[in-house]
Amino acid sequence: MRYAIGIDIGSTCAKTVVMDETGGIVRRMLQPTGWSSVDTAEAIRAELFREGVSMEDSRCVATGYGRVSVPYADRCVTEITCHGRGACRIFGTDELLIIDIGGQDTKLIAVEDGMVKDFVMNDKCSAGTGRFLEIMANTLSLRPAELCELAAGGGSTSISSMCTVFAESEVISLIGRGEKRENIAFAVVDSIVKKVVSQASRIQSDAKTVCLTGGLCEFDYLLQTLSQQLGRRVVSGPDARYAGAIGAALAARKLLS
Amino acid sequence: MYDLPEQFSAFGEARQKGFLTVKSVKEAGGMVAGVFCTFTPLEILDAAGFLPVSLCGMSDEVIPAAEAHLPRNLCPLIKSSYGFAVSQKCPYTYFADLIVGETTCDGKKKMYELLGKLKRTYILHLPQGEDPNALESWTKELRRFIAYLEDTFSLRITDEALREAAHMRNRERQKRMRLMELMKLDPPPMRGEQLASVLDGAGFLFEAASREAKLDSLAEEVSTQYVAGERPVSASDKRILVTGCPIGGVLKKAVGLIERSGGTAVCFENCSGIKAAWQMVDADAPDIVRAIAARYLEIGCAVMTPNAKRFALLERLVDEYRIDGVVEVELQFCTPYLIEAHPVxxxxxxxxxxxxxxxTDYSxxxxxxxxxxxxxxxxxx
Known part of the structure; x- marks a missing residue:
């Protein structure tokens, strides 16, 4: 069998999607990126080989910040282009505004006619990213998913610092003041959403569908707050974390023919 | 890929080697003026017998030294420029008899004040926009500068010398333009990074006749090779217009990346590019000081309010260079350009x-x- 393989090596997780020649997804894999993208890429190849997917017959496109560390990839494409293609397939439309909250950056991507029309991305700062949520969750001795669930029952507190390091000390002082954990969790999610909303104001898109991709896609409360504050319904789904890898696999499929 | 014309490397090395020239100028009793900005009226320094040398900071190695005095959240160009002076790591600053600054952005203006404590510094008061008094006040300001140079250094700046300097600088500008205009060819005959390093390096070839000859022969050779069929840039590369802040310190990072990702920077609207070269001084005008003043006021920098000139130029360049996409390179904390990014x-x-x-910054x-x-x-x- 010949396969189209998409590998998205993000800062936190590596996502792999294998498609058959008809474009059907036959395998999804998720693993932590760890400290070495090269080792991760090697582990993915070994795992696929065990499952009977050989690189020699297949075509492979790598994306994500670790895309250059996949020596066996036929091509590298940026995660922005891949997210665009992948999300179109997942949500069944070619007019989209994609919100991708990744480990180290948050991007908004406007897609028209299936093509990336414009995008905005956070600069060096990690405010509003998955990393921000992870650090705040650690400070509260919670897992990110637990933090989001707790946040649903909180309110009336806010974090004003945009800087992750300052925000962390703000959270610590809230803890010290005896603020309820759900209120602090609420403030953390609220801060991420506000940052995303402010980025969204910098991009023009009239697309009917607004979707969330990336590692936080299954956090219902986040989706709900994002929808409220954006004033547009934000949809997502379990495949949304694979959007980049699906887009890469679609690009690989083109190389098959 | 064909071999780069050897002349390219002459420009690349000019910055490193130029200080030997400056040293010999000093030893022969000559005077050196350190300058930072495209608003500096070079003709006046030329006519006064000064050798103008750019002190614009382009490296992050001296930024920690600068941060002993300057705030961290300041543009890297200002920090680097000051850092070179305060750490005495720049031979050009060391040799300068005078530093000339202008009231451009707030960061530079206040940095020049501090610089004045280390070196003799003269600050020209540049008008802040297109107001009806701008030309009048800038002309007066240039006359005041001429008087200052004459008094301080006991010299005479004649109209004849100013006219001669204007002719010389106009020739240099024309030659820079000729080289830049070769990029209108499709595909272009060289990489944008090469072009930008030539434009930067030319400023460190201090002898006018040899600088002009080198610019000419490079343009000649590039054209000849192109006519002979050499195509160093792929026809599929996208044609990019680069605009925004001065890019000397981020050239490799920003322009290098564009050119490794399937694009070529065919047009630089920035300070070292077209913005500062396309207008000539009317060297035969009845009042030469006023003519020099008028020419410099035409520069469409974001410190001006409003800054319609920049937009008029951009509008024209997009068509002339058949641009596929615009990349605006901004230095962190450069308030004027970062705000103007929105209208751009x-x-x-x-x-x-x-x-x-x-x-971005210099890191x-x-x-x-x-x-x-x-x-x-x-x-x-």
Missing amino acids: REWARGRELPYLGLE QSDAGQLSTRLEAFLERL
Whole structure:
């Protein structure tokens, strides 16, 4: 069998999607990126080989910040282009505004006619990213998913610092003041959403569908707050974390023919 | 890929080797003026017998030294420029008899004040926009500068010397323009990074006749090779217009990345590019000082309010250079350009031109993110 393989090596997780020649997804894999993208890429190849997917017959496109560390990839494409293609397939439309909250950056991507029309991305700062949520969750001795669930029952507190390091000390002082954990969790999610909303104001898109991709896609409360504050319904789904890898696999499929 | 014309390397080395020239000028009793900005009226320094040398900081190695006095959240160009002076690591600053600054952005203006404590510094009061008094007050300011130089250094600046200097600088500008205009060819005959390093290096070839000859022979050779069929740049490369802040300190990072991702920077609107070269001084005008003043006021820098001249130039360049996309390179904390990025983005949107804004500094820490952005931008073109 010949396969189209998409590998998205993000800062936190590596996502792999294998498609058959008809474009059907036959395998999804998720693993932590760890400290070495090269080792991760090697582990993915070994795992696929065990499952009977050989690189020699297949075509492979790598994306994500670790895309250059996949020596066996036929091509590298940026995660922005891949997210665009992948999300179109997942949500069944070619007019989209994609919100991708990744480990180290948050991007908004406007897609028209299936093509990336414009995008905005956070600069060096990690405010509003998955990393921000992870650090705040650690400070509260919670897992990110637990933090989001707790946040649903909180309110009336806010974090004003945009800087992750300052925000962390703000959270610590809230803890010290005896603020309820759900209120602090609420403030953390609220801060991420506000940052995303402010980025969204910098991009023009009239697309009917607004979707969330990336590692936080299954956090219902986040989706709900994002929808409220954006004033547009934000949809997502379990495949949304694979959007980049699906887009890469679609690009690989083109190389098959 | 054909061999780069050897002349390219002469320009690349000019910055490193130039200080030997400056040293010999000093030893022969000559005077050196350190300058920072395209608003500095070079003709006046030329006519006064000074050798103008650019002190614009382009490296982050001296930034920690600068941060002993300057705030961290200040543009890297200002910090680097000051850092070289305060750490005595720049031979040009060391040799300078006078530093000339202008009231451009707030950061530079206040930095020059501090610089004045280390070196003799003269600050020209540049008008802040297109107001009806601008030409009048800038002309007066230049006359005041002439009087200052004459009194302080006991010399005479004659109209004849000013006219002669204006002719010389006009010739240099024309030669720079000729080289830049070769990029209108499709595909272009050289890489933007090469062109930019030539434009920068030319400023460190201090002898006018040899600088002109070198610019000419490079343009000759590039054209000859092109006519002979050499195509160093792929025809499929997207034609990028670069605009925004001075890019000397981020040339490799920003322009290098564009050119490794499927694009070529065919046009630089920035300080070292077309913005500062396309207008000539009317060297035969009845009042030469006023003519010099008028020419410098035409520079469309974001410190001016309003700054319609920049937009008029951009509008023209997009057609002349058949631009596929605009990349605006901004230095962190450069308030004037960062604010003006919004109207530039709106202008690009109106022209249906893909636009990408990049905010960066002199460090390498954001190279990964910049490359993702640039690659994605070029993938969409």
